[in-house]
Amino acid sequence: xxxxxxxxxxxxxxxxxxxxxxxxxxxxxxxxxxxxxxxxxxxxxxxxxxxxxxxxxxxxxxxxxxxxxxxxxxxxxxxxxxxxxxxxxxxxxxxxxxxxxxxxxxxxxxxxxxxxxxxxxxxxxxxxxxxxxxxxxxxxxxxxxxxxxxxxxxxxxxxxxxxxxxxxxxxxxxxxxxxxxxxxxxxxxxxxxxxxxxxxxxxxxxxxxxxxxxxxxxxxxxxxxxxxxxxxxxxxxxxxxxxxxxxxxxxxxxxxxxxxxxxxxxxxxxxxxxxxxxxxxxxxxxxxxxxxxxxxxxxxxxxxxxxxxxxxxxxxxxxxxxxxxxxxxxxxxxxxxxxxxxxxxxxxxxxxxxxx
Numbered sequence: 001x002x003x004x005x006x007x008x009x010x011x012x013x014x015x016x017x018x019x020x021x022x023x024x025x026x027x028x029x030x031x032x033x034x035x036x037x038x039x040x041x042x043x044x045x046x047x048x049x050x051x052x053x054x055x056x057x058x059x060x061x062x063x064x065x066x067x068x069x070x071x072x073x074x075x076x077x078x079x080x081x082x083x084x085x086x087x088x089x090x091x092x093x094x095x096x097x098x099x100x101x102x103x104x105x106x107x108x109x110x111x112x113x114x115x116x117x118x119x120x121x122x123x124x125x126x127x128x129x130x131x132x133x134x135x136x137x138x139x140x141x142x143x144x145x146x147x148x149x150x151x152x153x154x155x156x157x158x159x160x161x162x163x164x165x166x167x168x169x170x171x172x173x174x175x176x177x178x179x180x181x182x183x184x185x186x187x188x189x190x191x192x193x194x195x196x197x198x199x200x201x202x203x204x205x206x207x208x209x210x211x212x213x214x215x216x217x218x219x220x221x222x223x224x225x226x227x228x229x230x231x232x233x234x235x236x237x238x239x240x241x242x243x244x245x246x247x248x249x250x251x252x253x254x255x256x257x258x259x260x261x262x263x264x265x266x267x268x269x270x271x272x273x274x275x276x277x278x279x280x281x282x283x284x285x286x287x288x289x290x291x292x293x294x295x296x297x298x299x300x301x302x303x304x305x306x307x308x309x310x311x312x313x314x315x316x317x318x319x320x321x322x323x324x325x326x327x328x329x330x331x332x333x334x335x336x337x338x339x340x341x342x343x344x345x346x347x348x349x350x351x352x353x354x355x356x
Contacts, residue, residue, distance in 0.1 A: 023231060023232070023233050023234075024233070024234060024235075024236070024265065025207060025233035025234065025235050026265045026266070026267065027265070027267075028205065028207065028233060028234075028235035029167070029200075029201070029205065029235050031107075031109040031143040031145075032058075032107060032145060034077055034079070034086045034088075034109065034346075035047075035058060035059070036055040036057070036058035036059065036073075036075065036088050036090065036105065036107075037053075037055035037058075037073065037075060037088075037328060037348045037350075038075060038077075038317060038319075038328035038329050038330035038346040038347055038348040039055070039286075039294075039296065039317060039319055039328045039330070039348070040055065040059060040284075040330075041077075041315060041317060041330030041331075041332055041344070041346045042284075042286075042296035042297070042298060042315055042316055042317015042318070042319075042328070042329070042330040042331070043257060043282075043284025043285065043286055043296050043297070043298040043315070043317065044282045044283050044284040044297075044298020044299050044300040044314075044315045045259065045282040045284070045298070045300050045315075046242060046244070046257035046258055046259040046282040046283055046284035046298060047059040047060070047242065047257065047259065047282075047284075048060045048185075048196035048197065048198050048240045048241065048242030048259045049187060049193070049194040049195055049196030049242040049243050049244040049257065049259075050063075050194070050196070050242070050244040050255065050257045050284075051063035051196070052066035052067070053066070053067060053071055053073075053092070053350070053352075054067065054071040054072070054073045054090045054091065054092040054103060054105075054350065055073060055090065056103075056149075056151070057090055057092070057103045057104075057105040057147050057149040057163060058088075058090075058105060058107075058147070059198070060185040060186075060187060060196045060197075060198040060240070060242075061149045061150075061151050061161035061162060061163045061183055061184070061185040061198070062151050062159040062160050062161045062185040062186045062187040062196065062198075063151070063159065063161075063185075063187055063196070064092055064101040064103055064149055064150075064151035064161055065100070065101055065151040065152055065153045065159035065160075065161060065187075066159070067092050067094055067101045068094060068355050069094065069352060069353050069354060069355040070091070070092065070093050070094065070352075070353040071091070071092045071350060071351070071352050071353070072089075072090070072091050072350065072351045072353075073088075073089065073090050073091075073348055073349065073350040073351075074087075074088070074089045074348065074349055075087070075088040075089070075346060075347065075348035075349075076346075076347055076348075077344065077345065077346040077347075078344070078345055079333075079344050083111060084109060084110070084111055085109070085110055085111075085112070086107075086108070086109045087106075087107070087108045087109075088105070088106065088107050088108075088348075089105070089106050090103055090104065090105035090106065090147075091103060091104055098152070099152060099153065100150060100151060100152040100153075101150070101151050101152075101161075102148075102149065102150055103147075103148075103149045103150075103151075104146070104147065104148060104149075105145075105146070105147040105149065106144070106145070106146055106147075107143075107144060107145040107146075107147075108142060108143070108144045109142065109143045109144075110140050110141060110142030110143070111140065111141050111142075112140040112142075113138050113140070114138065114139050114140065114141060114172065115136050115137075115138060116136065116137045116138065116139055116172065117132070117136055139172030139173060139174075140170070140172060141170070141171050141172060142169070142170050143167075143168075143169045143170075144167070144168045144169070144170075145165060145166065145167050145168070146165070146166045146168075147163045147164070147165050147183075148163065148164045148165075149161060149162070149163040149164075150162060150163075151185075156189070157188060157189045157190065158186070158187070158188055158189075159186065159187045159189075160184075160185065160186045160187075161184070161185055161186075162182060162183065162184045162185075163182065163183040163184075164180075164182055165179075165180065165181050165182065165183060165201075165205070166178070166179070166180055167179035167180070167181075167205065167207065169207070173212060174211065174212060175209060175210065175211045175212065176209070176210055177207050177208060177209040177210070177233075178207070178208055179205050179206055179207035179208070179233075179235075180205065180206060181200075181201040181202070181203050181204065181205035181206070181235070182201070182202050182203045183198065183199065183200045183201065183202065184198070184199050184202050185197065185198040185199070192245070193243045193244065193245040194243065194244050194245065195241075195242070195243050196240075196241070196242045196243070196244075197239070197240070197241050197242075198239070198240045199237060199238075199239050199240075200237060200238045200239075200240070201235050201236070201237045201238065202237050203237075204234050204235065204236060204237060205234060205235035206232065206233075206234055207232065207233040207234070207235070208232050209231055209232070209233065236263075236264050236265055237264070238261060238262060238263045238264070239261070239262040240259055240260070240261050240262075241259070241260055241262075242257060242258060242259035242260070242282075243257070243258055244256065244257040244258075251289055251290050252287060252288065252289055253287075253288045253291070254285065254286070254287050254288075255285065255286040255287075255288070256284070256285050257282075257283070257284045257285070258281070258282070258283055258284075259281070259282040259284075260279060260280065260281050260282070261278075261279070261280040261281075261282070262277055262278070262279060263277065263278040263280070264276060264277055264278075265278070266278075272302055272304065280300075280302065281299075281300075281302050282298065282299070282300045283298055283299040283300075284296065284297070284298035284299075284315075285297055285298065286317075286319075288319075291321060292320070292321050292322075293318075293319065293320055293321075294317075294318070294319035294320075294321075295317075295318060296315075296316065296317030296318065296319065296330075297314065297315065297316055297317070298314070298315040298317075299312045299313070299314055299315070300312070300313055300315060300332070301313035301333075313332060313333060314332075315330065315331065315332040316330070316331045316332075317329060317330040317331065324351055324352045324353065324354065325349070325350070325351055325352075326349070326350040326351075326352070327347075327348075327349055327350075328346075328347070328348045328349075328350070329345075329346070329347050330344075330345075330346040330347075331343065331344070331345060331346075332344040332346075
């Protein structure tokens, strides 16, 4: 634990120095807001206190400490009527000699097969080239992240952990960015309710952009704009606090959860705000029968629209557990303002290896 605190202090000091030369990237990590696992989507994203499997590497790294055997998961999600694809995969491995759990998580959000028409324009003629299709190429715009997570039990009621994050963003051949930061989290198990807290980008994420100017040949002549230049950006820390509780009814278990995100980027548009701090609640519930089949619902996207007024977006989900295999489905964005952006479908498949 002391080594972890020392490492965080060093990175925090480095980030403060770099921040003075960077620009604030509001919504700079929003591609990760899709999350991990279809169970969480069905419960409105309320998972800070509830996460206790391989997906905890994203929701609250401390929850990894609950894992007793290796776990694998893969998830695919589509948004905006299938235009944006999102893939997530993770593995968690208990370290018996350390009494801890280590995990690796990978995220990719991208729009593929985008047409690059820059070379199809003839600047001298100020018109498209003859046979312009021959000059059109295709590229992908993708955001990727890699998490290295470590969690441990302080006691039977207190878990803690940390994640080192590497971010890579790529806009085809035109520009790339690399970023890094740390997340930390803790969970407290209590008879009344379980409590979870996760601090994301606690060291402040630093992102460095580079632009390949050679790929913008003819850009100025065709559009009259200057070639974009690379710059450094930073993403401020955010805090998620949650609580969850189980209620047993013979063969049924009702799980309720409530999370609140606190962001400090001055997100004025549509969010609930207290000064420059944005508040994003998440509410979820799950009814399980004999730990085999589960039905889920939740609320997220609490929005104050100047036209429609206040609204929330409900979510639905279904889970099926067959021995070591868990299949989850989540459905969202079918009501409220966010429904205008299309439905969100999410499917995840998890495999739990037998405990040694």
